[in-house]
Amino acid sequence: MAGNGPPIDETAVGERYAAWFGRGLRGIGMRYVFSRRGLWVINTPFRRILATANIGPQDRVLDLGCGIGNILIALAERIAFTRPPIGVDVSPALIDLGRGEIRKAGLDQKIELRVAPASRLPFADASFDLVLTSHVIKHLDDEALAACFREVARLLGPGGRFLMWEFKKSPLSAPIFISARATGLPPPFRLRSESTLRSALTQAGFQRVHRVSTGFFIVPPVPRLALLATR
Numbered sequence: 001m002a003g004n005g006p007p008i009d010e011t012a013v014g015e016r017y018a019a020w021f022g023r024g025l026r027g028i029g030m031r032y033v034f035s036r037r038g039l040w041v042i043n044t045p046f047r048r049i050l051a052t053a054n055i056g057p058q059d060r061v062l063d064l065g066c067g068i069g070n071i072l073i074a075l076a077e078r079i080a081f082t083r084p085p086i087g088v089d090v091s092p093a094l095i096d097l098g099r100g101e102i103r104k105a106g107l108d109q110k111i112e113l114r115v116a117p118a119s120r121l122p123f124a125d126a127s128f129d130l131v132l133t134s135h136v137i138k139h140l141d142d143e144a145l146a147a148c149f150r151e152v153a154r155l156l157g158p159g160g161r162f163l164m165w166e167f168k169k170s171p172l173s174a175p176i177f178i179s180a181r182a183t184g185l186p187p188p189f190r191l192r193s194e195s196t197l198r199s200a201l202t203q204a205g206f207q208r209v210h211r212v213s214t215g216f217f218i219v220p221p222v223p224r225l226a227l228l229a230t231r
Ligand SMILES: C[S@@+](CC[C@H](N)C(=O)[O-])C[C@H]1O[C@@H](n2cnc3c(N)ncnc32)[C@H](O)[C@@H]1O
Pocket: 010, 013, 014, 017, 034, 043, 064, 065, 066, 067, 068, 070, 071, 088, 089, 090, 091, 094, 116, 117, 118, 119, 133, 134, 135, 136, 139, 140
């Protein structure tokens, strides 16, 4: 059962993203917007949100749904991690593009990317200190969301942090529906309220959940929600 709403096929979402990032003008635009340089357009306050997690060189970091690696590249340019941060994404095509971006940034060996779905993460228990995920969980149906949060709780040791941000369910969220349709390839998505996400986190075993201020986003003009959950 996928809970509230139709099931979402994780692999199919990855294939939609691969098509979105493919050839032609749309692909060029997507690759720019989701590159490290494009972060300021679509993910404006990501640094401010990340700052709340106090990330240091000793942290073992996982980026869930890392796309083409933009956030990990931006992080690794500032922090000399003792162990390479890892990104996973369900789309093999985006992981390939991400490896190219990492090479271009001169960060080979400093960031690792792997293909994996958010609901089944191929890592040992307590192998990370911080898991972050940006604009991914809307693509999970309720069953996959619960599985993903359980997986993240398993991967984090006691005191581990889970930082997420995403479009929020709100009467002002209509632009996301319009802009998704305008691309011609909207991957399925489901927006959720803060209380829904908090209760899913608590059920997965997180002890404390704090709201993080997202500040001002430029594109698209849709309200965001950021939460920091601690094991
Ligand atoms: C909107 S992009 C966000 C990329 C990046 N996190 C950022 O904020 O720029 C969503 C990404 O999530 C990935 N994704 C969607 N569903 C996923 C799933 N079930 N498991 C892993 N990755 C997923 C997509 O392939 C895509 O790369």
